[in-house]
Amino acid sequence: MTFDRWNPLNDTPVFPARRYASIADRIGKVLHTRNDVLLIQAEAVVALEAVATSLARPGLRTLNIVTSPYGLWFGGWLRRGGAEVIDLAAEPAHPIALATVEATLRANPDIAVLSLVHAESASGILNPLKEIVALARARGIVTVVDAVASVGGHALDVDELGIDIAVIGPQKSLAGPAGLSALSVSPAAWELISQENGPRDSILSLLDQKTWLDGDRGALPGTTAPLEFFALEAALDRVEAEGxxxxxxxxxxxxxxxxxxxxxxxxxxxxxxxxxxxxxxxxxxxxxxxxxxxxxxxxxxxxxxxxxxxxxxxxxxxxxxxxxxxxxxxxxxxxxxxxxxxxxxxxxxxxxxxxxxxxxxxxx
CATH class of the missing domain: 3.90.1150.10 (Aspartate Aminotransferase, domain 1)
Structure with missing residues (x-):
């Protein structure tokens, strides 16, 4: 048996560095946003943990809406960074009640960050995203939305709603690879992330990821997985062809x-x-x-x-x-x-x- 034959899975060509920016821009169109878009070389749970890790600071007060185990994880990551977290749990396997969110925000006027999952594949429920984000936006609260199980399956206009951070994975409605994820970040979110004592030299540091944005958006930090990016391009081609x-x-x-x-x-x-x-x-x-x-x-x-x-x-x-x-x-x-x-x-x-x-x- 010889081992010198080219194999499309093991011997994938290098992904052209100039096309990473194009992928980010195309994802921005899917999200309907002009905010910065970062590409994360890992599944979406890593992107979510990176968001929590990059935001969390001692003294930061957050409202974390829990409608599945993913919400519990996010609250735990925030606490690990020293943030003060109010976990607002819905009735098990139900959407969060809007009135409960409003009452909690009214009772805690110093909340700086609100996080929630849009749609839950765990139980098949949908949270009232538009209304919750509007409540937060009216109070100047930075919002983090896990849109992994909603992007492409539900209408999602990041800029119109005013979502500060939206995290997506291409493996669900977009029918793409599971080994990559992406997120959009607003100026208000960058302001919080850029405060002193944020994590650096880590896959969980959005400030480290931001160096790609601050340069020419060429090669990504770290060693890239070309097969995943070729697959993501193909998925975006299919999404754009369908509309x-x-x-x-x-x-x-x-x-x-x-x-x-x-x-x-x-x-x-x-x-x-x-x-x-x-x-x-x-x-x-x-x-x-x-x-x-x-x-x-x-x-x-x-x-x-x-x-x-x-x-x-x-x-x-x-x-x-x-x-x-x-x-x-x-x-x-x-x-x-x-x-x-x-x-x-x-x-x-x-x-x-x-x-x-x-x-x-x-x-x-």
């Missing part, structure tokens, strides 16, 4: 069709449509059913069903219609698989009615 509005609409339709199908099936979607993610739809497992047994019954069908994640989601099943899965055949297959699994466990499920309901959403 961002069409991409969001495709996810909205997949979510609506899934909910309509589940209802016709006789199943119970977890949350109201206006409070639900467009990327995954969660169904409530019947009280007498074992969620693990239901998923095991569905597994041989090879569809996109999985268990909910985190407190309050133990009896939820997620039907995944993210990215390339946001299409008729996957949506129909997911709903039918859920119905067939219910039937195997002895629960009623009208699969024919569900199929008609899904088809009705795609008939336009």
């Amino acid at each position: 961002l509005g069409a991409l969001v609409a495709r996810h909205e339709r997949a979510a609506r069709a899934t909910r309509t199908g589940l209802t016709a099936l006789g199943a119970e979607p977890w949350t109201q449509q206006q409070k639900a993610s467009h990327l995954v739809t969660t169904a409530v497992v019947p009280r007498a059913a074992d969620p693990k047994a239901l998923l095991a019954a569905a597994a041989p069908l090879g569809m996109e069903l999985s268990s909910g994640v985190g407190p309050g989601a133990e009896r939820l099943v997620r039907l995944n219609h993210t990215g390339l899965r946001a299409r008729f055949d996957i949506v129909l297959g997911n709903v039918a698989a859920y119905g067939m699994a219910l039937g195997k466990l002895g629960f009623p499920a009208d699969i024919a009615a569900a199929a008609d309901a899904v088809a009705s959403i795609y008939a336009d």
Whole structure:
């Protein structure tokens, strides 16, 4: 056996340094922002930790909205840096109540940073982003939004809303690689990040990452992974060819069709449509059913069903219609698989009615 043959996976050409800036600009268009865009050579959880680490200082008061384990992590990273954190937890597996956010802000007028997740893939819920950011903006509070599970699946206009830091990963609705992430940073956020005693010489230092912006936006700091960047370019090509509005609409339709199908099936979607993610739809497992047994019954069908994640989601099943899965055949297959699994466990499920309901959403 010879080992001198070129392999497209192991022997990827060097990614041209001049194209990193182009990728950042294209991501800025996806986010509808003119703020600085940084490229992080790691999955989005690293970008989120870098944001928390770069902002946190002793004496910084923050309001951290918790609607999943990711929110808990973010609060922990802020505390590690010495920040004073108010964790405002929603009812398990539910969106945060806007009135609760407003009351907390009113009772704590010295809050400087507010952080939240837009959409939660863990439970399929959607937080009221526009309204929460408006509350923060009116008080001069810097906002941090985890948009990993919403970008491309929900409308997201960073500049219009006034979001200071938006963190995204391309692996969900954008159907790109999982090994990279990106974030936009406003001048107000840079002002906080640039205060004394911020972390340096670290992958978690946004100030270190900013050296790329302060130069000619050529080669990125560190050793880059060319395969990931070629894949990200290809994903952006596909997004731009489809059109961002069409991409969001495709996810909205997949979510609506899934909910309509589940209802016709006789199943119970977890949350109201206006409070639900467009990327995954969660169904409530019947009280007498074992969620693990239901998923095991569905597994041989090879569809996109999985268990909910985190407190309050133990009896939820997620039907995944993210990215390339946001299409008729996957949506129909997911709903039918859920119905067939219910039937195997002895629960009623009208699969024919569900199929008609899904088809009705795609008939336009």
